[in-house]
Amino acid sequence: MVLVPSVPSIKVNADMYGHEKMVQQMNQLINNDPSLKGAIAGVSIRSAKDGKIIYAQQGDVRLRPASNMKLLTAAAALNVLGEDYTFTTEIHTDGPIKKKTLHGNLYIKGKGDPTLLKSDFDQMAEVVQKRGIKKISGNLIGDDTWYDDVRYSLDLPWSDETTHYGAQISALTASPTKDYDAGSVKVLVQPAARKGEKPSVKMTPKTSYLKIINKAVTGAEESKKNITIERVHAKNTITIKGTIPIKAKPEQDWIGVWDPTRFSMSLLKQSLTEHGIQVTGKLKTGMVPDTAKMLTTHHSIPLSELLVPFMKLSNNVHAEILIKEMGKVVKGKGSWENGLKVLNSELVKFGVNPKTLVLRDASGVSHVNLIPANQLTQLLFTVQKEKWFSSYLHSLPVAGAPEKMEGGTLRNRLKDPLVRGKVKAKTGTISTVSSISGYVKTKSGQTLIFSILLNNLLEDTKGKKVEDRMLTIIANQ
CATH class of the missing domain: 3.50.80.20 (D-Ala-D-Ala carboxypeptidase C, peptidase S13)
Incomplete structure (x- = not known):
């Protein structure tokens, strides 16, 4: 059962802002939605104008933020490194x-x-x-050696090791495309022209550093697509298995490489040979x-531009590189330990109380990270006054915007005219967790700041539907 606390000060603020109906609808949704039965919902809504809390449901309860953690990392990086910072x-x-x-x-x-x-x-x-x-x-x-030699954050699940979002962190790394999934390659599997033939496989960048073992087959047009693309643990061997029907759309995946330092060196050697x-x-x-x-x-693109693929596409590797970079710049050593110390000290400047948090990485992949929803909305309120805020806001996914580098992880959500284009927010997903925090322009023209942290879900996809219903309620003010 999800409990709704009765907090008089919150009710007063809600009355002041004329949001009594929103409070009632939010309480009803949280108490009655079957997806939240046995789950924990932490919700915080503030006025963007004066920072007053309008609504809070377990707002001071520490919950797993998933990729909403990146809101903290991005703010600290902009403050420490600056918008024009390049690697x-x-x-x-x-x-x-x-x-x-x-x-x-x-x-x-x-x-x-x-x-x-x-x-x-x-x-x-x-x-x-x-x-x-x-x-x-x-x-x-x-x-x-610009960073230490620890390749994975403390709580990264072993099952993420071969994925692009769990790729190894190195000061020398490479990306396959301008999405900048550092430390990974893109693998594309296309059906052959005839049934029974092996599908074609294309790897980006084209490299001999990884070996492809193609065990897949092209199936009949009516057959079911069931392609798997997997890398062997601690090796750079990618095995492709299963069936892809004739005329089917290509299957693609991004695979984290083993040892991105040597991968980068091999790409340079390849370029030298080609020259x-x-x-x-x-x-x-x-x-x-x-x-x-x-x-x-x-020189890389500036941080203000890197924030777009980092936040819009929720790039874990960017987050962990930024935390190590802050550690290197401020403390002299590029490590998670130093970077998190810098992050904690920066959060104080944004009115966030580090004593209410448990921070283990910069991306939110850890299930040990804990942040109260009220602390997230406090951060989002305070950063509005920073000179770099326009870059920060621009990096957030935009509800229902179809272009990948605008809508990001929200491009296929919140398409209703009431909310399309009016919600700018960071999403988050790890097993049993769904989250979303950001800014919403309401029907009455106000801007409200919100954080919705849903934990202990049986299905995170149903959690996202609950979030979308909540945001529709908030936007309708």
Whole structure:
């Protein structure tokens, strides 16, 4: 049973703002919706104008936020790093260039850039080529020491290890597309022209770092699609099994690679080879020596632009990279421990009480993270005054907006005219948890701030339907 507390101050605020009907409808929905039977609903609604709480249902109860955790991470990153902050990747050499040969090693030093594409490695190779280098007599060495060597956050489920949203965190990593799913590859499976033939498989970026074992078959047009794309634990072998019907739409998935540092090095070697540069040595990891000379520096897009795929598409790897980057910049070491210390100190500036929270990662994938809904709405109220708030607000998914980089995780939700385009919010989903927090423009023209945290659900998809009903009630004010 979900209890609705009777809090006089909340009722007074509701009366002041003329939201008595909303309070009644919210209470009725929370108490009577079968999806919430045996679950916990934490709800907080504030005025965006003065921050007063209009409605709270278990608003001070600590609940798992899922990806609503990213609201905290993004705010802290903007405050600590700034909107114009970029990540750099450096190419160094430690030997002389004679007769078109680099007599020494070539180094690539990663500093956390999650946006490196194959085309960026091509540009680096082009710089090496323009230096007249045709051969590298030494090794290609990757330096990922900008962060520590802990690859997974404390509570990441083992089952997430091979997924793009559970990819390893490295200061030297690469992405397959401009969605910037760092540390992963995109695998596309298309049916063959004839029944019984193997479907075609395309991997982005095209690389030999991972091996594809294709055990799938093209089935009859009326057969059922049941393709699985899975990577073997601790290896870079992807096995494809099952059936894909003739004329069926392609099946695609994003797979986290094992060791993104070496993956990035292999992409650079591939680009060097494609530019006519021979690497005679091996791929190794190590540190750039102080005596090395820098050939070129590549800069990422600014943080204000990175926030869009990070928040709209709810990118876990971006969150964990940002927490390590804050740890590196402020504390001198890029680790979860240091990054979370920085996050806690930043939250105080936004009126959030860290003593009410349990924070274990930056993405919300942990089931140990705990945040009260009232603390989330407090954050969302306070950040409105920050100079970077427009970038923060722009990064949030927009209800019912069909374009991926606008609607994000809300593009297929809240399409009713009452709410379409009027809700800007961060969604969240982990097993048994669904959440959504953000801003809503109401029928009367007010802006309300809300946080809805639903825990202990049997089906998170039903939780999202409950959230959409709640947001329709709020928007109708």
